[in-house]
Amino acid sequence: MSGVGRRRLGGAWRRRRPLRTRLALATTAAVALVAVGVCTAAFFVVRDALYDQLDLSLTQSARLAAGRNQGAPPGTLAGECRFLAAPACAEVVPADPAKDPRPPGQLPVAPAAREVAAGERAPYYTDITLAGHPMRMLTTDFAKGRALQVALRADTVQDGIAQAAGWLALIGAAGVLLAAVLGYWVSRRGLAPVTRIAATAERIAATRDPRHRIVLPPPGREDEITRLAGSFNTMLGELEQSVTAQRRLVADASHELRTPLTALRTNAELLARGERLTPEQRQRASLALGRQLREVTGLVNDLIELARDEEPQALVEQVRLAALVEHCAQAARAHWPAVPFRVRVAGAETVVVAGVPARLSRLLGNLLDNAAKFSPAGAAVEVELTAAGAGGRAELTVRDHGPGVAEEDLPYVFDRFYRAGAARSLPGSGLGLAMARQIARAHAAELTVERAPGGGAVFRLAF
Structure with a gap:
């Protein structure tokens, strides 16, 4: 077999060996090398000591013979x-x-x-x-x-050297055997967390269930492998949350889409039998079909927006918040002509933030639409932009004078498809505020809601 073929065969054999075997062999080889080296050194030390003793006896005998036979x-x-x-x-x-x-x-x-x-x-x-x-x-x-x-x-020196060599060879062999046992034990014990990590990963791959976790040792026995297992458990927790959120989003989306799709199918079937309808009935069916198509389109677009985890970095630019707030307020006035919008910019005319203008416009638009939807006729929506501190940290508040948010609904306001009891009769899909919080977090901002004094709700956006 050629040298290249032997190298390939040796490399393939090394790849096929598990890590536990390689670690055991490496540990055994290291300990065996030390044991053989120590035994070899001990042999030469014993041999030199025995010969030194014999040479000392010869020197004394020579002095005695020279003294007696001058x-x-x-x-x-x-x-x-x-x-x-x-x-x-x-x-x-x-x-x-x-x-x-x-x-x-x-x-x-x-x-x-x-x-x-x-x-x-x-x-x-x-x-x-x-x-x-x-x-x-x-x-x-x-x-x-x-x-x-x-x-x-x-004779006695050589017999002693031979006996020492035999004992040292026996001790060396026992040391190599003990090294093999200890190497296997060390590799098995040291790689046990790695084995559990691999088994957990294989179990998750087979069952597609990220709820499995690696059993960690009790506190006080942490090491690098334990830290790796803990990081793997953390990653599994994040994966479980992601999978759970994805499944919940799919379930909620299918539930929310079922009703408008059924209405769409009904109106489409109704228009398909247009010869049996009066012109007024056909017109109403056509208008309903168009309205439902817009609702489904908006819902699908919102789902696509929610599925995005981060903002495209290529579109990030410096956005002047005051101008953006005025622009979104003008758009809201056109969409809600019966609701007055009062905008106040307090020392924040020059504040800029890094972000995607279209996404920030969607965020502000969702907040303004939500406030206008719950505001009674003639009640104003108050929008205020302020800057605090030397760094010009911006804070935007949107307040309405509607019924406000019930105490039990506050933790769920930003959940997908969540709609409070007072909002179920109003138009919407329950995705607007969830999308607003997602856009806020993508821009390193925090969006919160609280009950306003005197009634209504206050949404606070802090950059």
Whole structure:
């Protein structure tokens, strides 16, 4: 298999492995690497310590032999060292092999030993084998022109090193196994919230029900994963509200559209049998059909406007509020000729806000239409625009002198399709104020309603 093929196969295998497995393997590899490194370092420390102890014994034996045999000629000073219980064997080695009258000794004499005897080299340690046994030998200076070789059996040191290596290998293997178990436990416990998040997301995708939530640990045990789960729960809450609002909007829209559509169908069927109707009946049916078409068109347009979540940024511009209020008041006077509109601008002639002029006009128009609809004949609708503070924060109030808003209706005034008992006999779909609040919030403004002293309602728009 080519290198490219192996890389592709390895990448696909990594992608197929779940995150829990990859985390467990990474944790195991990290802990195993540390365990192997520690055991390896411990092995070298133990080995060096054992050899240092043996070298110390050789140094002491050499000092003892040199003290007892000062001026001794070349030859063997101590006997055989084939047995563990025997003392160190020692030999005196001359610098010149020709001046060595004795037969070859039992310890091997290397050229380096002649150099130590001649004073040309420092003392040194070496490992040798004698009679099939491992030994450690020290070659040091003894007298002028002579060197001293001292050797000890190294079986115990090598056995200790082998035993330490075995134990350390066993400990390392146990550490790797323990690392694998701990890695799996850590990955399983650490990724449990992620697993719950994935399961919740899959359950929502399968059931299309955003009411599911992730179970969070008790307070005091928060971590990054818990924060992620909490953020996911918050997102699910927002999603549930959005889905609920969408379903409610669809249900309310279908309910509100059912009546005008039925009337439209009835009038259309009536006009289809026009030969049976008198001219007056046909005219009334045509006028009713046109009026109902306008109502349905307005209702559909309002639903489309409510479905928009934000204002188009490309259309945002600086709007002079005083001029916009005067323009909307003129339009309201033309639409409600029997209702007087009194506009007062108190120090807000130069106040401007960032917004979409058409949308702000729709907002003010809805407020003025709502006030005119509830105002009795001859009662004025009072519109006041004021500016407060150095920054010129604008506030618009629209007051009518109608029946006002009942205390129990105040929390629901801006709900879609909500109509109070006193308003059900009046024209409208119940979307105007809901649309007004949506436009206000899109322009960083707050629209509220309150009962006016002496009767009526006051709608307050604060930018």
